[in-house]
Amino acid sequence: GAVVSQHPSWVICKSGTSVKIECRSLDFQATTMFWYRQFPKQSLMLMATSNEGSKATYEQGVEKDKFLINHASLTLSTLTVTSAHPEDSSFYICSATSGLAKNIQYFGAGTRLSVL
């Protein structure tokens, strides 16, 4: 149980284009989802927290117009990197919690974004 699927696992795009990453909870309803960014050999940095049906809460320093988050249903959240540039290249990981086990985050496998 508590499986989080993230898609795609790897995406390469041209500078200036937008990329959408999906995060799905497969066997539970995710009341809250989190988006993290991880640089090589570094820890996870929380970008934003999203609750179903509400606007995402972004961490300080994270551009909300750059990283659009939509949590339209209890099983799906999306992160769209708009007008991507090479400096946006990174490993993006989502996690989700359920109402029954809200203290535990279950993580997706991550998406590696490479912007050329």
Add this chain to the structure above:
Amino acid sequence: AQSVTQPDIHITVSEGASLELRCNYSYGATPYLFWYVQSPGQGLQLLLKYFSGDTLVQGIKGFEAEFKRSQSSFNLRKPSVHWSDAAEYFCAVGPSGGYNKLIFGAGTRLAVHP
């Protein structure tokens, strides 16, 4: 300030040897504590967690961790390491009773020699 410190960036052990990964935290109140493992290019898998009660908690894959309030520590241990344990290990803390904003340590990369 809230923080998590994993003093060892990289640890190498021989297969079959015991393992201890250190984790210290600074937090305003007693937090919820977690250990996650990340294989290369993958997401994080929960190894174990401490919320309350017995300070020695058992997790998956033969791991255990001990919460020591007086030392603000939550060290991860395994009595006999397997080659498949080679990965990155992250300690994390979060607010008790809440469900947002885990704070992660910088991680410890474990290498296992045959």
